[in-house]
Amino acid sequence: MSATLPTPDGVPLPQRYWAILTIALGLILAVLNGAIANVALPTIARDVHTTAAGSIWVVNAFQLAVTVSLLPLASLGEIHGYRKVYQSGLVLFTIASLFCALSSSLPTLIAARIVQGVGAAGIMSVNGALVRFIYPRAWLGRGVGLNATIGSVASAVGPSVASAILSVAHWPWLFAVNVPLGILACIISLNHLPDTPRSRARFDVSSALLQAAAFGLLLIGISEMGHGDAPILVGLEVISGLGIGAWLVAHQLSRTAPLLPVDLMRLPMFALAVATSVCSFISQGMAVVALPFLFQHTLGLEQVTTGLLMTPWPLSVAVIAVLAGRLADKYPAGLLGGCGMTLMALGTGLMGFLPDHPTLFDIAWRMTLSGIGFGFFNTPNNRAIIGSAPPSRAGGASGMQATARLFGQTTGAALVALIFAMAPETGPIVALTIAAGAAAVAGVVSFSRLAAG
Numbered sequence: 112m113s114a115t116l117p118t119p120d121g122v123p124l125p126q127r128y129w130a131i132l133t134i135a136l137g138l139i140l141a142v143l144n145g146a147i148a149n150v151a152l153p154t155i156a157r158d159v160h161t162t163a164a165g166s167i168w169v170v171n172a173f174q175l176a177v178t179v180s181l182l183p184l185a186s187l188g189e190i191h192g193y194r195k196v197y198q199s200g201l202v203l204f205t206i207a208s209l210f211c212a213l214s215s216s217l218p219t220l221i222a223a224r225i226v227q228g229v230g231a232a233g234i235m236s237v238n239g240a241l242v243r244f245i246y247p248r249a250w251l252g253r254g255v256g257l258n259a260t261i262g263s264v265a266s267a268v269g270p271s272v273a274s275a276i277l278s279v280a281h282w283p284w285l286f287a288v289n290v291p292l293g294i295l296a297c298i299i300s301l302n303h304l305p306d307t308p309r310s311r312a313r314f315d316v317s318s319a320l321l322q323a324a325a326f327g328l329l330l331i332g333i334s335e336m337g338h339g340d341a342p343i344l345v346g347l348e349v350i351s352g353l354g355i356g357a358w359l360v361a362h363q364l365s366r367t368a369p370l371l372p373v374d375l376m377r378l379p380m381f382a383l384a385v386a387t388s389v390c391s392f393i394s395q396g397m398a399v400v401a402l403p404f405l406f407q408h409t410l411g412l413e414q415v416t417t418g419l420l421m422t423p424w425p426l427s428v429a430v431i432a433v434l435a436g437r438l439a440d441k442y443p444a445g446l447l448g449g450c451g452m453t454l455m456a457l458g459t460g461l462m463g464f465l466p467d468h469p470t471l472f473d474i475a476w477r478m479t480l481s482g483i484g485f486g487f488f489n490t491p492n493n494r495a496i497i498g499s500a501p502p503s504r505a506g507g508a509s510g511m512q513a514t515a516r517l518f519g520q521t522t523g524a525a526l527v528a529l530i531f532a533m534a535p536e537t538g539p540i541v542a543l544t545i546a547a548g549a550a551a552v553a554g555v556v557s558f559s560r561l562a563a564g
Contacts, residue, residue: 121247122305129303130245131254135261136296137201138238140289141231142265144173144208147273148224151282158282159217171334172221176228177235178517179326183319184229184236185510186370190314193237193244193506194304200233201300205293211286227286232513239497239509244305249440251498256436256490260429271418308503310368318370321359328352330518333525372507375500381508383560384495387448388515389522390553391455391488394546396523398459398481399424401542404531405462409539410469423475427482428489435490444495445560447487452554454484460547463540484550488557495560523549 122130148155148170156166188196207227214220238258246254276284332348363369375381399421406417438447458481465473493512500508526545531538 121250122245126303126305127245129299130241130305131257133296133300133304134238134241134245134258136292136299137197137234138258138261139265140201140204140292140296141234142262143269143272144227144231144286144289147269147276147285148173151273151277151285154277154282155220159215159220161217166217168217168221169224173224173228173231174517174521175327175330176225177232178330178514178521179323180229180232181236181514181517182322182370182372182507182510183314184233185240185506186319186368187314188237188240188509189310189368189504189506190312192309193240193307194300196233196237197241197304198297198300200230200236201293201297202230203227203233204230205290205297206230208286208289208293212283212290214283235513236510237506239493239512240307240505241304243497243502243505243509244307248498252436252439252490252494253433254436255439255494255497256432256434259432259436259486259490259493264425264429266425307505310503312368315366315370318359318362318366321355321362322371325352325356325359326514326518328355330521333522368504368507370507372500372504372511375504375507375511378499380495380499380560383556384444384492384499385511385515387452387488387553387556387560388492388496388512389519390549390556391452391485391492392516392519393523393526394455394459394549394553395485396520397527397542397546397549398462398523400524400527401530401539401546402462405539405543406474410465416471420471420474420478423478424482424485427479428486431483431486432490435487436494439491439494442491443561444491445557447491448495448557448560449554451484451487451489451491452550452557454487455481456484456547456550456554458482458484459543459550463543463547488553492557 121127152166152169155169156162159166184196184200204227207223207230210223211220211227214223239255242254242258243251273285276288328348329352332345332352335345335348359371360373363371363373366374368374376385402421403417406412406420412420435447435451458477458479461477462474462481465477496512496515497505497508523546527538527542530542530545534541
């Protein structure tokens with residue numbers, strides 16, 4: 112493994128500001144499109160003449176394409192440069208958004224969403240790696256914190272943006288609005304994203320196919336597990352995914368720069384940060400899915416009220432992320448992350464012990480506590496994942512960070528569906544209790560880094 116360029120310590124001003132703007136625009140596009148399509152699914156199903164179950168593939172196809180593409184594109188970033196992969200992702204995402212807007216049938220829309228997912232993966236897979244080269248190393252926490260803030264705000268306003276667009280326009284405009292923003296991001300990126308060191312390794316096609324099969328089968332099996340599909344089929348998918356995953360790991364052990372970063376997983380701080388990330392996003396994924404059911408079905412609140420009550424969590428993350436980023440440059444990630452996950456476990460657990468007739472304040476302060484906890488955890492942990500890897504493996508670290516997040520969120524959502532099927536009356540309370548437990552486990556793993564370091 113060798114590089115053709117020296118490793119700079121950030122880029123100078125004002126180039127840094129323009130580079131940050133490019134990263135922000137790409138992240139907003141990728142995060143928003145992961146959420147806004149959910150709001151329009153009933154309308155899309157009616158217009159393309161499909162069932163509600165069939166329309167869900169508009170969301171699933173995007174998520175699956177993102178997940179199976181992250182690590183291969185991160186590997187390509189190490190070989191050909193993160194800037195090139197990021198710019199290619201922006202171009203592909205923008206073109207696919209146009210085709211999504213022009214689609215008139217379910218197959219064409221799903222095909223366009225798959226391509227759009229690959230483009231989003233190009234953006235997200237090297238996002239963290241580019242941040243590492245944009246900011247001076249001493250300010251890496253600030254850069255990661257800003258990224259977390261942008262992602263949280265985009266996630267929080269996603270449903271509201273979708274509702275606002277749908278109130279004045281038809282659903283294709285949900286995708287059409289990406290086009291001018293994507294073009295703007297592409298133009299800015301041409302002269303302002305940093306050129307980065309490149310590996311002389313060759314792209315491992317066989318490993319890319321193996322990881323796509325492993326993650327694809329696992330995610331499909333986990334998702335179908337929660338929706339009551341045939342246990343034999345679900346079991347076959349999960350077992351096959353695990354088997355192919357084991358084959359992939361064995362295939363990667365002898366590689367110097369493996370596509371699946373098993374070399375980085377040998378680093379205790381990196382491995383613990385990834386494990387903590389998976390546990391935390393399982394907890395968050397469970398809570399985000401279970402809370403609307405708690406508010407509407409258990410407490411009898413209206414949909415608008417539910418939307419407002421869901422807002423304190425991501426907004427708290429957005430506010431705290433900047434502070435957490437500055438603290439992450441001075442204090443151990445294990446300490447900050449452990450304290451954050453403890454707060455999140457407390458807030459999420461207390462949501463399961465609301466009084467019979469809670470006030471809005473009773474709910475809001477618990478949601479805020481959970482968001483503050485997650486905000487204190489997420490930024491330092493992401494900094495630890497990116498910062499603990501050698502600069503030459505920043506792409507693998509960035510890809511693993513995004514993969515851990517998506518895998519955790521998908522697993523959490525599937526677990527909630529399974530819990531609801533087994534305990535329809537008390538499902539939200541049970542799910543929130545387990546989510547609190549997952550956050551507590553993440554806190555313990557995070558604190559363990561203090562001993563490992």
